Amino acid sequence: MSEQQSYVVDIETMPRGGPNASWLDRRMQTDVLEYIDRYDVSDRIKQVVIGELDRQDWHEDNARTALASVVGIDSPRILELGAGHGKLSAKILELHPTATVTVTDLDPTSVANIEKSLGGQQRATTKVVDATAIDAPDNSYDLVVFAMSFHHLRPALAARAIAEATRISTKFLVIDLARLPTPVLPLIPALGVLIAAPGALRKGPLTILPFLHDAIISMLRAYRPQAITALAAAADPAIKVEFLPGSPPLLRAVFSRL
Numbered sequence: 473m474s475e476q477q478s479y480v481v482d483i484e485t486m487p488r489g490g491p492n493a494s495w496l497d498r499r500m501q502t503d504v505l506e507y508i509d510r511y512d513v514s515d516r517i518k519q520v521v522i523g524e525l526d527r528q529d530w531h532e533d534n535a536r537t538a539l540a541s542v543v544g545i546d547s548p549r550i551l552e553l554g555a556g557h558g559k560l561s562a563k564i565l566e567l568h569p570t571a572t573v574t575v576t577d578l579d580p581t582s583v584a585n586i587e588k589s590l591g592g593q594q595r596a597t598t599k600v601v602d603a604t605a606i607d608a609p610d611n612s613y614d615l616v617v618f619a620m621s622f623h624h625l626r627p628a629l630a631a632r633a634i635a636e637a638t639r640i641s642t643k644f645l646v647i648d649l650a651r652l653p654t655p656v657l658p659l660i661p662a663l664g665v666l667i668a669a670p671g672a673l674r675k676g677p678l679t680i681l682p683f684l685h686d687a688i689i690s691m692l693r694a695y696r697p698q699a700i701t702a703l704a705a706a707a708d709p710a711i712k713v714e715f716l717p718g719s720p721p722l723l724r725a726v727f728s729r730l
């Protein structure tokens with residue numbers, strides 16, 4: 473096997489905590505899929521989770537982070553991957569008078585809902601796009617943004633998404649859950665219940681249980697910066713990654729080609 477092939481194999485099995493993750497960090501991860509990634513789960517359950525994500529309060533901050541990456545470009549062309557409900561792109565349109573957005577997701581039901589909610593907005597286009605195989609020409613965007621979604625991809629696919637997004641765009645911004653410090657990882661189920669409890673009391677368990685399920689899996693699948701750096705190197709050694717300052721629970725990484 474060539475050196476290059478053996479590196480690909482390493483990336484496929486790389487822990488979410490990075491190549492040098494500790495014993496505990498390696499065990500506190502999962503290959504179990506979230507409901508929103510499963511084809512055997514009804515659209516109704518998936519949209520319950522997407523609806524809860526829509527109600528979170530991070531979309532405006534994420535839109536401002538995205539726009540900070542395209543300062544100086546008059547009419548930035550932005551592609552959002554894994555948009556879910558489309559709130560981030562809606563905020564970008566609200567905050568920037570000339571930006572255009574292509575709002576996408578792998579899930580056709582989510583894309584159809586986004587299309588309805590954007591209601592004929594002239595600066596927005598919607599379509600189904602797989603982040604790991606993007607149907608767009610080289611250098612066709614100024615920014616690709618992927619929010620709260622990168623952990624959905626196993627390492628080999630995450631590396632492919634980095635290669636694809638930096639092929640079609642000058643910058644690729646990933647905003648995602650930061651992986652918790654290792655000693656805290658075993659507490660994730662309890663943390664999930666604490667986070668979901670107020671919502672469960674207000675809305676009832678049928679709404680909150682699917683969200684709790686996906687939130688716990690998300691925390692176990694989140695990547696550490698060391699893993700993200702290794703993914704970029706595996707995608708192409710000519711890709712650099714810069715981590716933006718910010719506080720947990722979010723991690724913000726900008727990928728670009730040297």
Ligand SMILES: C[S@@+](CC[C@H](N)C(=O)[O-])C[C@H]1O[C@@H](n2cnc3c(N)ncnc32)[C@H](O)[C@@H]1O
Nearest residue numbers: 525554555556577578579602603619620621624
């Ligand atoms: C947790 S939701 C994030 C929604 C939204 N971006 C937010 O910030 O709340 C993850 C989204 O990623 C999408 N997704 C998963 N795998 C994907 C892929 N390979 N390509 C594009 N989208 C994907 C899912 O369908 C889902 O809508």
